[in-house]
Amino acid sequence: MRHETQIGLLDRLMELRQAGRNQDMLDAVMEVPVEKYTAPEIFEAEVRSIFGGFPMLAGHSSSVAEPGRYLLSDWNRLPFVVVRDKEGVLRAFLNICRHRGARLVSGEEDQLSAFVCPYHGWVYGLDGSLKTVTRSYAFPDIDKCNYGLLELPVAERHGLVWVHPDPEGAMDMDAHLGPFGQDMHHFGIEDFTRYTKTTVTKEANWKLLIKTYLEGYHVPYLHRTTLAANFRKGVLAHDEHGAHMRLAAARTNILEAMDYERSSWNILDYASVYYLLFPNAFFIMHPDYVSINTFYPEAPDRTVWSHEMLYRQEAFPGEKGEKALRKRFEFTNDVVFDQEDFAIAEDIQRGLRFGPNKYHTLGLEEGLVGMFQQTIDHQLQAS
Ligand code: FES
Numbered sequence: 001m002r003h004e005t006q007i008g009l010l011d012r013l014m015e016l017r018q019a020g021r022n023q024d025m026l027d028a029v030m031e032v033p034v035e036k037y038t039a040p041e042i043f044e045a046e047v048r049s050i051f052g053g054f055p056m057l058a059g060h061s062s063s064v065a066e067p068g069r070y071l072l073s074d075w076n077r078l079p080f081v082v083v084r085d086k087e088g089v090l091r092a093f094l095n096i097c098r099h100r101g102a103r104l105v106s107g108e109e110d111q112l113s114a115f116v117c118p119y120h121g122w123v124y125g126l127d128g129s130l131k132t133v134t135r136s137y138a139f140p141d142i143d144k145c146n147y148g149l150l151e152l153p154v155a156e157r158h159g160l161v162w163v164h165p166d167p168e169g170a171m172d173m174d175a176h177l178g179p180f181g182q183d184m185h186h187f188g189i190e191d192f193t194r195y196t197k198t199t200v201t202k203e204a205n206w207k208l209l210i211k212t213y214l215e216g217y218h219v220p221y222l223h224r225t226t227l228a229a230n231f232r233k234g235v236l237a238h239d240e241h242g243a244h245m246r247l248a249a250a251r252t253n254i255l256e257a258m259d260y261e262r263s264s265w266n267i268l269d270y271a272s273v274y275y276l277l278f279p280n281a282f283f284i285m286h287p288d289y290v291s292i293n294t295f296y297p298e299a300p301d302r303t304v305w306s307h308e309m310l311y312r313q314e315a316f317p318g319e320k321g322e323k324a325l326r327k328r329f330e331f332t333n334d335v336v337f338d339q340e341d342f343a344i345a346e347d348i349q350r351g352l353r354f355g356p357n358k359y360h361t362l363g364l365e366e367g368l369v370g371m372f373q374q375t376i377d378h379q380l381q382a383s
């Protein structure tokens with residue numbers, strides 16, 4: 001994030017802290033009908049028009065740094081493989097054989113020199129072209145040119161790899177990410193290294209999981225023994241670019257910034273910064289590491305959650321560094337997200353079938369939850 005943006009955001013947060021209020025969000029209490037978390041037809045419409053219509057985050061560039069290195073999709077509904085081909089070009093394909101549809105890359109492979117189908121041995125180049133049909137005499141009439149892998153648009157920007165689910169989809173990532181792309185650049189995500197990644201299934205609607213990140217109202221209660229001390233008198237400021245959001249949450253110490261020259265301010269010393277990159281990626285920025293959480297809808301009440309942590313290598317040297325990283329990952333992943341935020345989301349999902357609430361009521365301080373829902377509603381209406 002540019003320094004002047006950091007100062008501007010800190011100024012806003014300090015003013016809000018002194019007023020004891022969040023930045024205004026929605027100006028009225030909002031009701032969200034609970035069918036949005038249960039109805040199969042809403043779920044299918046979301047998958048089609050929201051998950052089908054936006055570039056999806058595939059992972060960090062370091063995973064595809066050299067020819068043959070690859071990334072696999074975490075989502076069964078869009079099983080892609082991203083690979084750097086022999087010419088150094090990044091490519092994305094559906095991970096599906098054109099013969100009878102077997103999965104080509106399982107994830108066990110270290111590096112790829114070609115795509116070799118495990119079923120009948122057809123071979124494709126890393127450019128997706130069909131090279132070898134085994135026992136080709138049995139396929140006398142086929143033209144190999146018609147059997148290349150289905151290619152998807154892919155882009156690499158600021159250390160992140162994006163895939164468009166629509167083969168015809170537009171991938172202008174600078175326009176898509178707008179100023180938040182610049183933020184990623186300034187945070188130096190391209191220089192980070194992957195620490196670890198976990199992928200697990202949660203028994204909750206994808207929106208319920210993401211919404212746990214979009215308000216600070218719950219922090220003193222749900223996180224009273226974990227995060228609450230860092231966010232006493234917490235206030236929140238936000239910005240939008242298209243459907244994306246940037247959130248900044250004042251930390252307990254924010255007014256201490258006033259004791260120092262503004263030119264020396266670093267936002268992450270006084271605030272936590274988060275990005276919701278629509279529809280399904282949530283970034284949590286820390287000075288030397290970043291947590292990227294992505295959510296993939298499998299069913300109205302089931303979501304694949306992946307959590308990838310990237311870090312700045314020089315900040316965590318040796319065994320001690322590894323230990324510190326592990327501790328941070330376990331704390332955020334296992335305790336804060338899994339045992340606190342997402343356990344609540346699963347409880348909510350389970351409770352929906354008993355029906356005391358026909359809708360969920362959002363107070364003014366939960367406005368970003370409402371804005372996220374409205375963005376989805378508008379998207380569904382427009383499609
Ligand atoms: S399904 Fe791939 S070679 Fe038969």
Ligand SMILES: [Fe+2]
Binds near residue numbers: 212218222
């Ligand atoms: Fe939380």
